[in-house]
Amino acid sequence: MFHSIMQTISLWALPSILILILTMGLFKKVPLYETFTDGAKDGFKVAVNIIPYLVAIIVGISMFRASGIIEYVGRVFAPVLAHFNVPADTIPIMIVRSLSGSAALGVFSDIANNLGPDAYATKLSAVMVGSSETTFYVLAVYFGAVGITKLRYALAVGLLADFIGIVAAVSVCNLFF
């Protein structure tokens, strides 16, 4: 029930925003076509502006993942996390989900396909992947677009919130499943 309502809202969210923007523009006599193309010009500029920031972050993270350090850290923490009912398979997701969204989704797909729908690891990793956003990517894109290089406390807050999200996911899954 909740799911189908949400699906309908999700489906209609984008079209309604478009109708709202264009209708309001028309009523206020905004020259729609000219204004649109004027704003759209920035699309290329913004995308090109973020390339240096993306290269810095994505190359760093690609090297980090290729070094095998994530698997190593996972093995080190596995015995400790086992006390909290965390399956060893899900540990790479905890580390990788702040670094790379596609990698987190990849690990989750592997777990889901290998361990099957009934495994606790599948459920826990589903919740962990579904509730997170790739902190480093968002940081590179959002600050890169306006040329911010001094992050101040932004990364600290992002990573702390990611950590709280992991703790919450483990606790909630222990309760629910």
Add this chain to the structure above:
Amino acid sequence: MNYIFYFLIVISIIFGAVNGKLSDVVNAILSGAELSVKVAFSLIGIMAFWLGMMKIAEKSGLITLIAKIIKPITKRIFSEIPEDSPAIGDIAMNFSANAFGLSNAATPMGLKAMEELQKHNKDKSSASNAMCMLLSMNTAGFQLIPATVLAVLIGIGYKNPTEIIAPTLLVTSVAFISAIILAKVFEKLWKPQSETNEEGENVS
């Protein structure tokens, strides 16, 4: 960030060498650099589309209208930004798009908000409190329905995939609210922006 950048690259090389994966690490430079450009270029079209739409929304006064409606909430969270700034409306649209899982639309809206916030920023190379707050709201990734995860679960024949939604929503809400509270706490504890500016890099 300087330390993180150093750490990511140097530790990866050392660990990769010890691990016998040095060639993988070196190859990752090329694949990572390629991927960055691919990601940036794949954004151009959708970015242009939504930036165009947002321009219309701005000119018609829609963004200001949205900003007025959500003023009671945003004036607490973004206390430094003038209440009638288009940034507030952009932030509201960015948040709603994220919540409904429209990340394609959310990113251009968020970037537009960042540009508006940059106009109020004293030091153009360092992140203002409002920028850190907007970033925290986005890195926490609040989303009502985890559509991609549900698709994978349905794909493996998960009997009741919707049972994942409630726990995920709970977790994402906890993370999102924590991010906002943390950003507010750090705002008080961290050195004000002008000092950070003179001393240069302070963030690890």
